Amino acid sequence: MSALPAPGPTIVRRPTAEGGGDWPPGILPVLRRIYASRGVHGLEQARPRLAGLPSPDTLAGIQQATELLSDAIATGRPIQVVGDFDCDGATACAVAIRGLRMLGATHLWHAVPNRITHGYGLSPSLVDTLAQTGCATPSGLARLLVTVDHGIACHAGIAAAKARGWSVLVTDHHLPGKSLPPADVIVNPNQRDDAFPAKSLAGVGVIFYVLLGLRRHLRALGRLPDPEPDLASLLDLVAVGTVADLVPLDGHNRALVSAGLRRLRAGHGVPGLQALIDVAGRDRSRLGASDIGFAIAPRINAAGRLEDMALGIECLLCDEPGRARELAAVLDGINAERRGVQQGMVEEAEALAERCSRGLSGSLPSALCLFDADWHPGVVGLVASRLKEAMHRPVVAFAPSEPGSDQLRGSARSIPGFHIRDALAAVDAAEPGMIGKFGGHAMAAGLSLPREALPAFEAALVAHAESVIDPGLLQMELLSDGPLEACELDRRHAEALRDGGPWGQGFPEPLFDGVFEVLAWRPVGTRHLRLDLDSGAGRIAGIHFGGWNGTPPAPRIRIAYRLQPDDYRGGDAVQLVVVHREDAF
Template identity: 70%
Template sequence: MTPPRRIRRRDCTVTGIWPAHVPALLQRIYAARGIDDPGLAQPRLAHLLPPDAMTGIADAAILLADAIAGGRRIVVVGDFDCDGATACAVAVRGLRMLGAGDVAHAVPNRMVHGYGLSPALVEELAALEPDLLVTVDHGIACHEGIAAAKAHGWRVLVTDHHLPGERLPPADVIVDPNLAGDGFPSKALAGVGVIFYVLLALRGVLRGRGAFTGPGPDLAALLDLVAVGTVADLVPLDANNRALVAAGLRRLRAGRGCPGLAALIEVSGRQAGRLTAADIGYALAPRLNAAGRLEDMAIGIECLLCDEPGRARELARLLDGINAERRGVQQAMVDEAEAAIARRGEFAATDATPAALCLFDPDWHPGVIGLVASKLKERLHRPVVAFAPAEPGSATLRGSARSIPGFHVRDALAALDAAEPGLIDRFGGHAMAAGLSLDATRFAAFERAFCAHAARSLDPALLQSLIDSDGELQPGEFDRFHAEALRDGGPWGQGFPEPLFDGEFALLDWRPVGQRHLKLRLRAEGRREPLEAIHFGGLDGAEPPSRMRLAYRLAPDDYRGGAAIQLVVEYREPA
């Protein structure tokens, strides 16, 4: 049911003057990503955009500074994904570093409170007797919850990065770089990046009030958490985000990350000294996210706030166990979804297939539907919305949408909401990912409306699955030097993709690894030594062809060590 894919090579014409220590291969990679200035290839903290242009940030800093000066209780309200958890930890740690003596935190439970600052969560927060609520990674769509908080007499500061609706919630101050008219040059900050910027502004206000004898606390100590949340949320790694992530990775590689992240690195089997953005995305973030999906993100936040290494290891092991359970639930749901698609027969042929897909199963877990939608979107190259009951037996469905380039899924939901008021209860999100809720009786109507909107909006060419390649590697570039240069040339991620190459190879040998993976020994033209390759998820029951074209990454093989390298295959087809 996978549509055919086409490999498309990027333009790798090198421009600009590069230092001699930057390998020619890396220069080509940067050129293919529009970088012709060595300073922009790996930006440093000195290149960070100043916070001043962000709407509301000065008022937010004053609000927080006054709360600190008055000894008021500040309650940080996080969210149940990795961005929200790291943002909560950054806010709590940062406020305490800056002199706040009474800081508490809370996070909604997905199954109990639903998303964000809801009225139900507000009623529970009353026991904490807050004077000021600070939302992180949410709030821009929490109209009812913020109104309920204001009714208690609390002040509310919203820090968010999601797209706002037509009207804003009744908060005292809102900081969101995506507000209409906001002058901050980068709209790609994650929620954790927004609260980090608010803390930078707060430090400036406190410094102006004479709160510090010197420049004040070094907030760079928080960048390990900022890096993890930014990578995990899949926001575009523009120059500003790359500077934040790179600085955070340097702290983690140097062993200066917080104990919770150090423990997560250990339990995931990664090496701190060689940690990459991909390790964050594939190893650390899933273990944190699993808590919010299946249990309670309070466990993840406790891990990130823990300063005792032994307790941090206990929490990391608990998160690792929850993540193992999540993987099992996810695989079962994906298998069920693929079986349902096969029964429908819509993807049996590659022509006349639907432009989008909506799926619902009454037994699915609402914390895992986003992962199911993401897996199917990757496989089918279509926008996908997966639904589950908000809780067992509930008449309310929770949906998670994932999209493809060229189809802004949050705007699509807004268009449906405007065309058919009442169809969707609530929604929010980004271009590539969004969430929504609706009554179960309206699922069929939503499915028709969403798929019809996608069919009208999507150019059929956008439904062709493309693999963007950085071209062929030369025989002399298959070595450890170039593999390490590529690994360390990032951080790579959303909007600044990890280098991917393509080429034809002769198959020398192959064997299965586990139940789903494929190990290959290959010969490249012009190279005498064979190449080792691994294709994760590539075992399909058929013998690989004797010659094949591959799209692959070049990586150091740390398992074999020494000068060993391997190709990590992303896609293969007969040559």
């Protein structure tokens, strides 16, 4: 068994990178250095533009997809967009409905599975439910289903839809399994032998590309509405779904997110997103990717976790500001309930992990599997994420698929260097038939499992993790961009760092470290710590969220921190947001 991680993370400085390249004078030297450490050497790479995105024509399946959609629009065939119950799936559904409507579709519906009733994605039970709903048109044509942010693993559901005579277009970004489902067309940049360069698109990015291809196809046919639809108006939704799904913010995704943030900051977002920004108390003019990740996306996600994502999609599709505010307020309330449920489950999971470590003489396995019969299946992903951060090892959290069920839903989160979806594939190969179904990415995945199979699954996953994980990966590291000089701890640098992104997965927000004298301190609430620090050129404020444990800080501390404008105090005020602190001697 691998040892427990050392108490707290280790601060490790990134290798020094030359800050050269083609930069205008306004880009500060520290920002050039940070860009260089992330492999960016010029303004075009640092701030990619939409014009630099690859053509939709290079995406495998795009021609067949656009022909299928254009024929459906021309003949009045009913099109039903099937979403998913996370933020990426919800925004992808909204983008599909809004975009197809802009491009001339009139017989258009959407649906989303209920987590408890239908399970994940386009399942046979969801197909049965859809068959009992509308979609009747004067043409009498069989419907066309368009999946967004799922479908690549929905073999049974797609077969059920095909058996009813429906057509199915899959748009997805998850990694495919050994075989592809029997859809009419599949658009997924992660299919084998697909040369499309933007492999990190979220589900909302994939459907946006399908719409771009459809617009080009309709233009060639002379069938575009007049005036030509501006699909860039959908980029606010694309940005939210992309950030929420934690896909790497490579150049392609940064171009999409940057354009969407510009729309949101200018007040041009859809009414539902504007209402969510307001109810979260965020400043629209300074909105960043972190505001999406920590304020907007959780409120959309909460609907799918505890209630029905149809409510979140309704908010994103709503065009009446008053109604959008009402929906946003409901989502805010559900999110508050979700936080309470999550906190209780996290505390229980931490207690389980502690008991596990005591039972193993102070050691933990390289991967953790946790289950409680009273947990909510919609929140296990958040529990797995929190435990992964605390324990710095892969975590799979399970809950009954519904109260009293013997079928479990699991959500997995991983650490860099351990591909969790491939790990599930390895377990599935070693124990055929044990896992009901699974899918996901390198860092996050989901699965279903019979309850009686949980011990065997845990043993197989731990054995696989022990065989491939270097023990050094289990020590959490905070990658620092080094120290900032005292003269750089000012508003100019803070704003340049804030606006130099969007920062996020795969393009991390700048983090610095240094040693400071503590001039004064005080607790804030029950968990946080306010600090006054000696910067070397005067006093500077610091805040350590979650940093108050009842013990006064040492007179001299080393901290990992982010430099941010202090908008609460205003003016030239800045503060250091402390991520980690340790005594300095």
